[in-house]
Every structure is written in C-alpha cells, then in structure tokens.
Amino acid sequence: MRMIDTPETLATALDALVEADPALAPLRAAVGPVSPRRRPPGFGGLCAIVIGQQVSTASAAAIWTRFSARFDPPAPGPILEASDEDLRACGFSAAKIRTVRAIAEAALGGRLPLDALGDMAADEAHALLCSVKGVGPWTADVYLLFCLGHPDAFPAGDLALQEAARLGFGLAIRPGPADLAALAERWRPLRGAAATLLWAYYRVTRGRDVAPPGDRDRLGAGG
Structure with a gap:
C-alpha cells in the first residue's frame, strides 16, 4: 500500500x-x-485537526501558535499533566480539552498506535481513531489522508x-x-x-x- x-x-x-x-x-x-x-503526522498533527474544527482559519492558526509554544513539541504526557486553565489559555474549548486529553490517554496507553496507523487498512485505522472519545469520522479520515497520506x-x-x-x-x-x-x-x-x-x-x-x-x-x- x-x-x-x-x-x-x-x-x-x-x-x-x-x-x-x-x-x-x-x-x-x-x-x-x-x-x-500534507500536515505533520503524529500526536501534534491530530491535535491540529481537532483545533481547526468549527473555527475560522485565523482562529485555528492563533490557537495552534499558542498551543505549540506552550507545548513544544505537543506530546501526550505534558498534555495530561497540564491544567485545564493551561489549555483554555491556548484557546481550547471544554470539548476540545476533553478530546485532546482522550487522545493523549489513548496514545500513552497503547490503544491508539499513531505510528502504526499508516500500515493498516483504512477501515481499521479509521475505527481505531473513532474509538477515542471526541474523535469523529471526519477527523479520523482527514488525519489518515492529510497527515499520513493514506491512499484509501x-x-x-x-x-x-x-x-x-x-x-x-x-x-x-x-x-x-x-x-x-x-x-x-x-x-x-x-x-x-x-x-x-x-x-x-x-x-x-x-x-x-x-x-x-x-x-x-x-x-x-x-x-
């Protein structure tokens, strides 16, 4: 593939x-x-897609700038250790805070093997991403396509x-x-x-x- x-x-x-x-x-x-x-793959790339949902391009860019400056580079451990206030200061809504924390927990716990998704069939990788609370079908497929270049x-x-x-x-x-x-x-x-x-x-x-x-x-x- x-x-x-x-x-x-x-x-x-x-x-x-x-x-x-x-x-x-x-x-x-x-x-x-x-x-x-193309977008960068991995935890940061998936967070960037979540950040961009339901906000303008300019707002998404501003949130990402604050987020990537505060967490350089974005990684599951620091996200779980951060307070809600830290993430709200970056511009995250309550729903997006829950989603990035769920992604971080799944990645650290091995339930979401971000490095292996590109080697899976699209339906299997899609299902794994959507098993994380807050990650919907559109987010999953955009990550697979833009961050991993998945052909299907x-x-x-x-x-x-x-x-x-x-x-x-x-x-x-x-x-x-x-x-x-x-x-x-x-x-x-x-x-x-x-x-x-x-x-x-x-x-x-x-x-x-x-x-x-x-x-x-x-x-x-x-x-």
Whole structure:
C-alpha cells in the first residue's frame, strides 16, 4: 500500500482511478495538476485537526501558535499533566480539552498506535481513531489522508466533497455521507486520491457555480 505523499504518487493514483472509472476524467481535466495536501503526522498533527474544527482559519492558526509554544513539541504526557486553565489559555474549548486529553490517554496507553496507523487498512485505522472519545469520522479520515497520506481514506461527511460530487457527476441533489460513501466504494483502494481530486474540483468550481456550504468544520480540509 503506497502512501500518497508526493505529486508523483498522487498522479500515478489518479491515472489508475481514471482508467478504472472514466467518469472521473472530466474532473481531472478541469483541475490540472494536483498536489497532495500534507500536515505533520503524529500526536501534534491530530491535535491540529481537532483545533481547526468549527473555527475560522485565523482562529485555528492563533490557537495552534499558542498551543505549540506552550507545548513544544505537543506530546501526550505534558498534555495530561497540564491544567485545564493551561489549555483554555491556548484557546481550547471544554470539548476540545476533553478530546485532546482522550487522545493523549489513548496514545500513552497503547490503544491508539499513531505510528502504526499508516500500515493498516483504512477501515481499521479509521475505527481505531473513532474509538477515542471526541474523535469523529471526519477527523479520523482527514488525519489518515492529510497527515499520513493514506491512499484509501475518504471523509464522506465533508460537505465540499459532497458538493464536488454533485457538480462533477451532475447529480440533482448533494449526496449525504452514506450516499457519497457508497459512491466511493468503486474507487477502493484509492479513495484517498479520489477525495483529493474532488477537493481540487470543488476549489476550481466554487467560484463559478457553487454556493459554499456553511459547515466550516466540514470545509476545512477542502477550502
């Protein structure tokens, strides 16, 4: 299972996808060359995704700056030792404090082997991440795709992916998570490459025809 972590590996994956599903060819032609979006892996990378949920890009950047300065580098032990006041001072909400503490406990206890997730099948890695209280399906798949370059991670709950599928395939309505996940089954084991293509298609089309969906938590990956 080859990670999608360079423009070359992504291009190879997209070639295979278009050959298997020619319906993707117009989308690829519309976006031109696509580069994978990468974030640092590990505990800090997962915390950064949690930080970015349901806040503006500027707010997420400010929180991350304070957080990474206070915990340099972010690691499970110091997070568990820190007080709630320390984390609130960084800009964390009560819910995000609970989530990063749960991630830290799972990582230290061996229930969340962050270093091994990239070697697992996407569904297995996804299930492990979602077993941590506060980590939802979107967070899990975005971590697998952006931080690890997992070739088969697919955040079906992302509204930008849903809107791109509506536009790209001429659907009457935007597919929901279950419908998009069912559609993506034909792209296994390269659903991650398909997600990257759909995000790129969303970016090039939303200025013309798309009224951007309003759930910023689900648009953070593709916006």
